[in-house]
Amino acid sequence: MARGTSKKTPQVPPSDLMPARIEPCVAMLVDKPPEGPDWAFEVKWDGYRLAVHVAPGRVRIITRGGYDWTSRFPSIAAESQQLGHATMILDGEAVVLDDKGRSDFGLLQRALGRKPSMHDPSEIFFFAFDLLYLDGRDLRRLPLLERRRLLEPIVAGRDGVVRLSEEVEADGEEFFRIACEHGLEGIVAKHRGRPYHSGRRPDWLKIKCARRDSFVIVGYEPSTVPGAVGRLLLAARKGEGLVYVGGCGTGWTYQESMKLRELLDEICTDQPAVALRRKGAVFTRPVLVAEAEYRAWTQDGKLRHPSFKGLREIADDPGVFDLSTRWPRK
Incomplete structure (x- = not known):
């Protein structure tokens, strides 16, 4: 070895610690699909x-x-350990499919419920659409195009409960039209060149065939x-409070209506969360959220023809309609 030189130690890239939790990227609601080759399209699950x-x-x-x-999705947990990688974080959606292959939130809730159902937890699929961490490497700084390139070999072509949410090579407007014709909820557009950012961002956009949002249940x-x-x-959010936006009387079976009554009677209150005399x-404490599909808003700020689509806890649904930041479309 020549004088004055020394053998260099190979530089090993440091491992990224696996995050305990990643706040998800949430799509912004827009009226129509974006245009251009930078956007990838998927079904909205x-x-x-x-x-x-x-x-x-x-x-x-x-x-x-x-x-x-984890305990509510045993099939997904078991299969995820068989994907061939020691560590990873998959981002996706758990769904139950109807007889036409469309995801149905009501069927999913029944499969997860305590009462007998035509669907059991083994029929719940997980459609992965992003890969955030893989074998010691945090992938969030990579563009979506690269993250998908790493994701697809892991889950593409599988026929188990863990599957790939396919990107659709199509014009956005045409794909949206076809999705609505087939009774899907809508589509999602994602910018191929952007890294993964937590929170609601314009990097991901959602376009819905029918208007569907979350509202706080304040009584019945x-x-x-x-x-x-x-x-x-x-009720919808407005500032720090809630504003009554109307009543919903359809969308459930008799048995589901009985179950709703049982749940709501457990959280009754003498102090309404909204200014309403009826x-x-x-009246109930504002701790449960109803997903409702509706046609439009009335001139006085009420939902037009709402239909109940599912129930969530408010702590697990930060996307409650907010009148402070979203102007109701008539």
Whole structure:
């Protein structure tokens, strides 16, 4: 070895610590798909947003709100350990498919429920659409194009419960039209060149075939049928408070209505969360959220023809409609 020189130690890239939780990237709602080759399109799944954390000997399944729901998705947890990598974080959606292959949030809730259902947890699929961490490397700083390139060999072509959410090579407007014709909830557009950012960002956009949002349940009107709910009383956020936006009286079966009544009777209150006087109404603490599909808003700020689509806890649904930041479309 020549004088004055020394053997260099090979530089090994440091490992990125695996995050305990990653706040998910949330798509912004827009009226129409974006244009241009920088955008990739996918089906908008109607289910529970989950992050699947795989580590040696352990899998954790974390909800959008940060809850550990591993025990509720045993099939997804078991299969995720067989994907060929020691550590990774998959971002995706848990869904149950109807007889036409469309995701259905109501079917998913029944499969996760305690009562007998035509669907059991083994029929819940996880459609992975992003890869955030892999074998000691945090991938969030990479553009979506690169993250998808790493994701696809792991989950593409699988016929188990863990599957790939396919990108669709199509014009956005045409894909949206076809999605609506086939009864899908809508589509998602994602910018191929952007890194992964937590929170609601314009890097991801969602375009819905029908208007569908989350509203806080602040009470109910009893049904003429004993033990059932006639109408849910719904509210949207506004500043630090809530504003009544109307009642919803359709979208459930008789059995579901009875179950709703049981849940709501457990959280009754004498102090309404909104300024509302309605004879016969039963008011509840604002801890549950209803997903509702509706046609439009009325001139006085009420939902037009809302239909109940599912129930969530408010702590796990930060996306409650906010009148302070979103102007209702008539």
